[in-house]
Amino acid sequence: MAITSANQLELLQTAEAVAREKMIDPRLVIEAMEESLARAAKSRYGAEMDIRVKIDRKTGRATFTRVRTVVEDDAVENYQAEFTVEQAKQYMADPQVGDEYVEEVPPVDLGRIAAQSAKQVILQKVREAERDRQYEEFKDRAGTIINGIVKREEYGNVIVDVGAGEAILRRNEKIGREAYRPNDRIRCYIKDVRREPRGPQIFLSRTAPEFMAELFKMEVPEIYDGIIEIKAVARDPGSRAKIAVVSYDNSIDPVGACVGMRGSRVQAVVNELQGEKIDIIPWNQDVPTFLVNALQPAEVTKVVLYEDAERIEVVVPEEQLSLAIGRRGQNVRLASQLTGLDIDIMTEEEESKRRQAEFENRTRLFMDTLDLDEFFAQLLVAEGFTNLEEVAYVDLDELLVIEGVDESTAAELQARARDYLEAQNKAALENARALGVEDSLVEFEGLTPQMIEALAKDGVKTLEDFATCADWELAGGWTTVNGERVKDEGILEPFDVSLEEAQNMVMTARILLGWVDPAELESAEEAEEGDDTEEEEAGA
The missing domain is CATH 2.40.50.140 (Nucleic acid-binding proteins)
Known part of the structure; x- marks a missing residue:
């Protein structure tokens, strides 16, 4: 069938029908038709020719044109689509490089194979347009x-x-x-x-925590209006969930608003989630207080927060332990997800035994290293001293408050502690050098001999080795694997090196080695501070 012999308006009618069916712009369908006709014409006139087709949007008439472009004399590559300035003078008055000469060519009657090929081109273009529309609609x-x-x-x-x-x-x-x-x-x-x-x-x-948050936004107008904010959601899909909310209007109780009259609002969410039990918890900026709320309905006796380790210890009465942990650890797991902290739960008896063990270990440390009797060592521990560094370098006045300690005794204690630490440092440095540590790392400011020894045992023996370390490799950190937080042990973690301290040391090493330009680093920090300031002003 010859497309050119068909009713010209039929092209437009076909384009509109396809566009309506696929819910896309009719212009895209017409452009696909133009491309398919141009491709069919090239198979007739020659693949090297630049044949273009234009369909009139009002009459449906298809115009076939051949386009030739004027190029430099030595730049002609395709003689069917390009020609030189001299050659162009036969057809154009004042040809310039880059000009196009357009001449109309006779329309092409499509045979069966060409018509089928054109149809495939149109279908492909329509399919692509449909996909683009779907993506734009849903992205x-x-x-x-x-x-x-x-x-x-x-x-x-x-x-x-x-x-x-x-x-x-x-x-x-x-x-x-x-x-x-x-x-x-x-x-x-x-x-x-x-x-x-x-x-x-x-x-x-249907298991994402955000799904529950969006359901509450639909059921609770105060959340939709921004009066109440959902701070965190933790779910064990189909079983139990915890959601933390806060109100920015003192007259509105966030928990009560989410529960609704006779529980109507929360019940609507529960029904959608196949009966999933939901604990609605008041959010609090104070992490220990928030955790106590998150562990409801269990009662908490004591909370100890270790901010650097992102860990928290919770002490509960013996009879509350199973309730705090929950069935198969569900309650404490959800509370951990909600707060973003690792939670260690222990009974009052377990905490007492642990504290007693710590007291005995510290007492033994002072007895063995400072050559003290048990009673004197216990006095040091009772006053809050936990290691030799504190005894060696603390102000003398803090030792004098211990009963029975005068200036000469305090000075003797500090001398013994310093002698022991110096001996330890000397031994650690000798071990590190025996492992092959270079002076560049030994002389680097901020690393103690014990740290250098630990680095050497891990294969970090030069300043270059140290500069290639990631901050978490030194200070340790946490990685989420399959929804569970896994501990990454750091080389310097036993020495209480924080992530920020590790970052600063690694960056200092890179600057000393010339890997980083301090001026560029300072400019980047200033730019970042400027961005933060702009965001704060925009938020205000």
């Missing part, structure tokens, strides 16, 4: 809730019709043993939207 909806209809289930994954396309709810994103049948209505959280070769992929979730 900004990531992080929101969407309603859909179940179409089918494939290997445990649910394919959901979301109106303008299909989305996938993977089996690990379903709550418990949820089962769906075709045409069931389903509500999900749009977790991610990706542009992929086979089209946009929309990934849904």
Whole structure:
């Protein structure tokens, strides 16, 4: 069939029909038709020719043109689509390099094979336009809730019709043993939207903590209006969850607002989440107080926060231990996710035994290193001294407050402590040199002999080796693996080197080696501070 012999208006009608069906711009369909006709014309006139087709948007008439471009004399590569200035003078009055000469050529009647090829081009372009439209529609909806209809289930994954396309709810994103049948209505959280070769992929979730947060936003007007904010959510999907909320209006109770009259608001969320029990907790800026709230309904006796280690110790009465831990550790696990801290729970008896063990260990340390009797060593521990450095370098007045200690006794204590530490430092330095440590690392400011020895045992023997270390390799840190926080041991962690101190030491080493320009570093820090200031002003 020859397209050029068909009713010209039929092209426009076809374009509009396809555009309506696929919900895309008719211009995209017409452009696809133009490209397909141009490709078919090239197969007739020659693939090297620059043939272009323009379809009139009002009449539907297809105009075929050949385009030749004026180039430099020595730049002609394609004689069918390019020509020199001299050659162009035959067709143009004053040709300049870069000008185009356009001449109309006879329309092409498409044979069966050419028509089929043109059809494939149009279908491909329409399909691409449809995919682009779907991606543009959903890319900004990531992080929101969407309603859909179940179409089918494939290997445990649910394919959901979301109106303008299909989305996938993977089996690990379903709550418990949820089962769906075709045409069931389903509500999900749009977790991610990706542009992929086979089209946009929309990934849904019903287990994401954000799903619960969005459900509460729908049920609680105060959250939607920003009067109440959800600070954190922790879930064991289908079983139990904890959600921390705070109110910015003193007259509104955040927990009561989320619960609703006779529990109506929270019950609506519970029903959507297949009966998942939800603990609504008041958020508090004070971490220990927040943790006490998070461990409800268990009662907490004492909380000790270790900020550098992002760890917290909780002491509970014996009868409250099982309640605080929860079934299979669920309560403490959710509280840990909510606060972002590792939680160690112990009973009052266990804490007492641990404190007693620490007291005995410190007492033995002072007895062995300072040649003291047990009573005197216990006095030091009772006054809060935990290591030899504190005894050796503390102000003399702090030793004089100990009962029975005069100036000469205090001076003797400090002398013994310093002698012992110096001997330890000398031994550590000798061990480090025996392992091959170079002077560049020994002379680096901020590292003690014990630190240098520890670095040498780990293979860090030069300043260059030290400069290539990451801060977490030195100070330690935490990595999340499969939802669980795993401890990364640091080389200098036993010496209480913080992450910030490790960062500063590594950067200083890089500056000394000439790897980093201090001026550039200072400029970058000033720029970063400027950005922070602008963000604060914008927020204000």
